[in-house]
Amino acid sequence: MEKSESTKIEIAETSKERKGKAPLLGAVPPVAAVHGRGRYKRGISIFDLILRISAVSSALGATVIMGTAEQTLPFFTQFFQFQASYDDLPTFTFFVVAMAIVTGYLVLSIPFSIVCIARPLAVGPRLLLIILDTVFVTLATAAAGSSAAIVYLAHNGNSNANWLAICQQFTDFCQASSLAVVGAFVTVVLLIFAIFLSAFALRKH
Amino acid sequence: MEKSESTKIEIAETSKERKGKAPLLGAVPPVAAVHGRGRYKRGISIFDLILRISAVSSALGATVIMGTAEQTLPFFTQFFQFQASYDDLPTFTFFVVAMAIVTGYLVLSIPFSIVCIARPLAVGPRLLLIILDTVFVTLATAAAGSSAAIVYLAHNGNSNANWLAICQQFTDFCQASSLAVVGAFVTVVLLIFAIFLSAFALRKH
Numbered sequence: 001m002e003k004s005e006s007t008k009i010e011i012a013e014t015s016k017e018r019k020g021k022a023p024l025l026g027a028v029p030p031v032a033a034v035h036g037r038g039r040y041k042r043g044i045s046i047f048d049l050i051l052r053i054s055a056v057s058s059a060l061g062a063t064v065i066m067g068t069a070e071q072t073l074p075f076f077t078q079f080f081q082f083q084a085s086y087d088d089l090p091t092f093t094f095f096v097v098a099m100a101i102v103t104g105y106l107v108l109s110i111p112f113s114i115v116c117i118a119r120p121l122a123v124g125p126r127l128l129l130i131i132l133d134t135v136f137v138t139l140a141t142a143a144a145g146s147s148a149a150i151v152y153l154a155h156n157g158n159s160n161a162n163w164l165a166i167c168q169q170f171t172d173f174c175q176a177s178s179l180a181v182v183g184a185f186v187t188v189v190l191l192i193f194a195i196f197l198s199a200f201a202l203r204k205h
Numbered sequence: 206m207e208k209s210e211s212t213k214i215e216i217a218e219t220s221k222e223r224k225g226k227a228p229l230l231g232a233v234p235p236v237a238a239v240h241g242r243g244r245y246k247r248g249i250s251i252f253d254l255i256l257r258i259s260a261v262s263s264a265l266g267a268t269v270i271m272g273t274a275e276q277t278l279p280f281f282t283q284f285f286q287f288q289a290s291y292d293d294l295p296t297f298t299f300f301v302v303a304m305a306i307v308t309g310y311l312v313l314s315i316p317f318s319i320v321c322i323a324r325p326l327a328v329g330p331r332l333l334l335i336i337l338d339t340v341f342v343t344l345a346t347a348a349a350g351s352s353a354a355i356v357y358l359a360h361n362g363n364s365n366a367n368w369l370a371i372c373q374q375f376t377d378f379c380q381a382s383s384l385a386v387v388g389a390f391v392t393v394v395l396l397i398f399a400i401f402l403s404a405f406a407l408r409k410h
Contacts, residue, residue, distance in 0.1 A: 088365035091354045123408045130404045134339070134397055141343050145350035149296045150358070154366070160293035161359070163368040192339055195400075199335045202407040203328045 041120035044201045048129075048194055049113045055190040056106045059140070062183030063099040066092060066147075069176035073169060084166070084173045091150045092177065098143035099184055105136045116201070123202070130198040137191040144184035151178050246325035249406045253334075253399055254318045260395040261311045264345070267388030268304040271297060271352075274381035278374060289371070289378045296355045297382065303348035304389055310341045321406070328407065335403040342396040349389035356383050 070085040086092040109132065112125045119125075154174055157165035167174035275290040291297040314337065317330045324330075359379055362370035372379035 084365070089363060090357065090361075127404060127408055131401055134342070134400050134404075137339070137343065138346050138393060138397060141346040142350035142353075145347035146354035148347075149351035149354045152295065153355075153358075153368075156295075158294060160289070161368075161371050163358075163366075166366050188343060192343060195339045196336055199332060199339075199404070199407060202404060203332055 038120040041201050042117055044197050045113065045116040045120060048197045048201075049110065049117060051190050051194045051197070052106055052110055052113050055187050055194070056103060056110070058183045058186040058190065059099055059103040059106055062180045062187065063096055063103055065176055065183065066099070066180035067096045069173050069180065071170050071173040084170045086177070089150060091146050095143045095147040095180070095184070098139050099180075099187075102136050102140045102143075102187065105132065109133075126198050126202055130195055130202065133191055133195050133198065137188060137195065140184055140188050140191065144181055144188055147177065147181050147184070151181055243325045246406050247322055249402050250318065250321040250325060253402045253406075254315065254322060256395050256399045256402070257311055257315055257318050260392050260399070261308060261315070263388045263391040263395065264304055264308040264311055267385045267392065268301055268308055270381055270388065271304070271385035272301045274378050274385065276375050276378040289375045291382070294355060296351050300348045300352040300385070300389070303344050304385075304392075307341050307345045307348075307392065310337065314338075331403050331407055335400055335407065338396055338400050338403065342393060342400065345389055345393050345396065349386055349393055352382065352386045352389070356386055 066086050070083070072083045086096055109129060112129055115125045116122065116129070151174065153163060153165075154170075154177070155165060155167045157163055271291050275288070277288045291301055314334060317334055320330045321327065321334070356379070358368060358370075359375075359382070360370060360372045362368055
């Protein structure tokens with residue numbers, strides 16, 4: 001069924017080109033060439049959709065893990081109870097907000113990816129995707145990198161600046177935030193591959 | 206002189222296409238279309254070269270400022286002298302290494318950008334540039350983001366984790382590292398625009 005649908009669309013496009021655009025361009029590419037190029041680009045688009053769905057799950061996972069990471073220590077003083085959650089560290093708050101935005105973008109980008117599967121030779125949606133992907137991969141990397149720096153500090157501390165490691169006390173919290181950072185880096189890698197695919201699909205050949 | 210050179214090259218390409226590639230492609234695009242598209246893509250390539258040269262200077266500036274940031278406090282105890290340099294904080298060491306690599310890549314990418322100006326319709330160098338740009342913009346963002354998190358911590362401290370602000374003592378060092386982070390973010394923005402330009406130049410239109 002997939003196959004018969006694809007054939008129909010490509011025939012429609014070719015006949016449109018023959019009718020409308022042929023006198024302007026001066027030449028009609030042979031039907032076989034359009035078909036082969038369309039199939040190649042459709043394959044790229046399907047792989048792009050798979051990458052995006054994986055990226056949604058890793059980004060959502062990172063957001064949720066960091067957002068729900070919380071630990072209360074079993075001992076407390078008269079005035080203070082020792083507790084850690086993401087909003088105690090501004091960098092982790094930035095992480096949660098940024099990764100939530102990236103997740104939202106990735107969900108919204110899925111329809112555009114589907115448009116690229118349905119119309120493999122369309123340039124507009126691909127150009128939009130590659131530009132927005134570049135912006136959001138930067139946002140995700142900034143979130144992942146800054147939180148990685150803080151997680152590293154929480155694990156190891158820094159004797160030069162007299163910052164002590166807090167992971168000896170807050171083990172569960174540190175484990176959860178490390179996992180969230182890994183999820184964010186997985187999202188970054190998946191988005192980089194999505195940009196590669198868009199670049200290959202954009203080139204004329 | 207620029208103009209006559211550009212005309213010469215395009216005539217050469219067109220005649221080559223007429224001789225060699227015409228039977229394979231089945232059609233020769235009109236000379237006027239090739240000329241217009243080449244000029245448009247050459248304009249993009251020249252702007253790309255300008256962006257790259259600016260990015261080299263901002264990346265180099267960020268590397269040098271962070272690498273030479275050093276401050277020795279005027280007071281000391283019997284056993285210890287208070288001193289701060291980039292290698293006291295692992296994140297700043299990563300920043301210097303990563304930004305040095307990005308600077309090296311940007312310098313090496315300039316010849317490819319010049320090839321794109323000389324041969325505006327070539328696809329290979331552009332595809333190479335957009336893929337490598339994506340990788341190195343991620344590296345630069347990770348360096349900038351992680352150091353921004355540490356600089357923020359050095360300025361403000363964090364009472365929840367009991368990390369004290371060190372910028373009250375090391376004012377010059379903090380100022381230099383903040384400036385380096387700003388330089389890295391400028392590099393990131395310039396590289397993002399270079400990716401946009403490559404995407405626009407890659408699309409067939």
